[in-house]
Amino acid sequence: MNGSGTGGRLVRPFALVGGRTQPSRADFTLITLVTTVDPQPAPVTGLQPEHLMILRRCRVPTAAAEIAAHLDLPFSVVTIMLCDLLDDGRITTARPPVQASGSPDRALLQKVRDGIARL
Amino acid sequence: MPGSDTAPGAARAPEAVKILIAGGFGVGKTTMVGSVSEITPMHTEEYLTEAGVEVDDLSGVEDKGTTTVALDFGRITLTPDLVLYLFGTPGQQRFWFMWNDLALGALGGVVLVDTRRLETSFAAIDFFERRGIPFVVGANGFDGEHLYASESIRDALALPHGTPVVPCDARERASCRDVLLALMDHLIAVAAAQPTPEPAG
Secondary structure, eight states, X not given: XXXXXXXXXXXXXXXXXXXXXXXXXXXXXXXXXXXXXXXXXXXXXXXXXXXXXXXXXXXXXXXXXXXXXXXXXOHHHHHHHHHHHHHTTSEEEEOOSOOSSSOOOHHHHHHHHHHHHTO | OXXXXXXXXOOOOOEEEEEEEEESTTSSHHHHHHHHOSSOOEEEEEEEEOTTXXXXXXXTOSXXXXXXXXXXXXXXXXXXXXXXXXXXXXXXXXXXXXXXXXXXXXXXXEEEEEXXXXXXXXXXXXXXXXXXXOEXXXXXXXXXXXXXXXXXXXXXXXXXTTOOEEEEOTTOHHHHHHHHHHHHHHHHHHHHHOSSOOOOO
């Protein structure tokens, strides 16, 4: 059962989310910023360690891709965990200002350009 | 500029935008991300199903139902309320074309090319063109050399009219910054010229 010796986690990633593979919401893109609600709406007992890690890390707004990187889990798995936390009112999300390819706001483009010029 | 008008503990959530760094294998994408990122580039992965994808070489891939696409990314805090993420696509580039979320909402892209093997970046150019995502080409000069003029590269890649080609060195922060500035200038010009997305090919 544990003899393959690959040294990875003992639980297959999707087992962490009860075998579900589809997020309940499409709220999470790679750069959706996640912030932990403070105070929490309910005691955090019963949450999995990964959920608790997310809540700790997102005390400052953190992009979903960063959460996935820190948890070392595939992005879609982390998305499902984030959906759980969002459903429970434990996190809030800020969707990116640019939703689809097309014509982003020129003021935003200029702001990005000005920021890069200061590098 | 750095005046903090938000009270401590009530920090307003910043906005996040992203730029894609694409190109052929080994052309310097992750190097470029690392050169301008304020953090050591982070790494994440995603499972993609292979439905609808022509896969001709999966030898060694145990689970043929899915494939894993890796991403390296960095972060640049441009202002206290605006964060730029740079996503590079190391290796296995043909798979990340399937990852819609990667392209969705991107401001634009940088296609890094190695002028000694331009053909390895054709797929990345095709990807951006098909999706109407404006991009610039960064001609990464390995060993500090730029063997070909930008015009020659533009011709060889059959780039759309007006697509900038910028010689660069992916290891140099200032050089990478200049590529990103060229991209932003291009994006602003595109936005001014045509407020609606380009028609799909």
